[in-house]
Amino acid sequence: MTDKEEGGRKYWLMKAEGESRIVKGIDVAFTFEMLEKITKDGKMESWSGVRNYEARNMIRDQMSVGDYAFLYCSNCKFPHIKGVMEICSNPHPDDSCWDPSDPYYDPKSTKENPRWYSIGVQSRYPLKRSITLRELKMHLNGKLSQMSLLNRARLSISKVRQEEWDFIHQLAELPEPSEIQEAREKENLKEMKKRERNIKDDEKDNGKQKKSKSPYNSAVEDDDTSLNKIKQSRIKKCDIETKI
Structure with a gap:
């Protein structure tokens, strides 16, 4: 399935927000389709905005160029795995935390002492079909019993074991339950x-x-004869005041 020896490549799951959410006037949603469009000409997208120390440590200390990751869309009706992306750069300080206008700004992180890290990714291929969280949970007592996503759901980045990676690809070949x-x-x-x-x-x-x-009386219809009398009386009053 992959062009790297099993012993060298590591597998991950990385979460992004699947539906629109505006923070500081910026939509923080990010989907696999967006990644495909950005990286279709060989460009790299910086995976920024990680603000959890355990997830940060995975980026900074454990991810390597050539690793593969599922892009998992959260914050939507049906959270799901849509496709696969590849880690294509070494970790580097996340500069989004230095910009006060950025949704993930952190004033405690400085260029001299960066607190957060990001990594470059590129899209590789979409799965044959999306695999929802609901479907993954159907295998919680089986092949996916140890999957980090199902046991530590709050982590934005988690490791995926080789057998879990292969099993999810097998699910994508089958019709949706x-x-x-x-x-x-x-x-x-x-x-x-x-x-x-x-x-x-x-x-x-x-x-x-x-x-x-109606500016005269909300309870009176415009075609009501009493309304015409009110209008006429006001016009007459204005004429009298003008003459005086």
């Missing part, structure tokens, strides 16, 4: 109903605004 498909359909239906409710609420709000547009 029916229970996962059903859960996805239910979630899609829920989202559709939510959008429909929002549209109806917007229509109601717009209707209320139209009914209240």
Whole structure:
């Protein structure tokens, strides 16, 4: 499957936010499709923003050029593994923590004494299909019983054992389990109903605004004869004041 000897390459799982989230005016979402677009011409993307010491130590002390990593999308309805990327640079200080406008700014990290590190990555290939967290958990009592993602879920970077790596690739060759498909359909239906409710609420709000547009009396309709009397009386009053 890979061009590096099994004894030399290490495998990882690295999390990114799969859905839009704005921090300091910047969208921090990052998907495998975005990585593919950025690195399609051989460019490198810096994996920055890691602010956990254990994850930082993995970047700084354990990752090597040529290692492979699953890109895992979190912070979405169905967290999932989408594709594989390759570590393509040595670790280096994460300069995002020095920029006050950056979502991951850390004033305690300095250029003289950097606290956080990043590493360069490139996309390699998408899986045949996405593997959701729900599907991974289905194998918690089997082949994935020791997988760090399932036992230490809060870590943004975790190690993946060779047998786990191979098993997940095998899953991607198989059809998605029916229970996962059903859960996805239910979630899609829920989202559709939510959008429909929002549209109806917007229509109601717009209707209320139209009914209240009269500056004279919100309880009086524009075609009401009493409204014309009010308008005429105000016009007459203005004429009298002008003449005086």
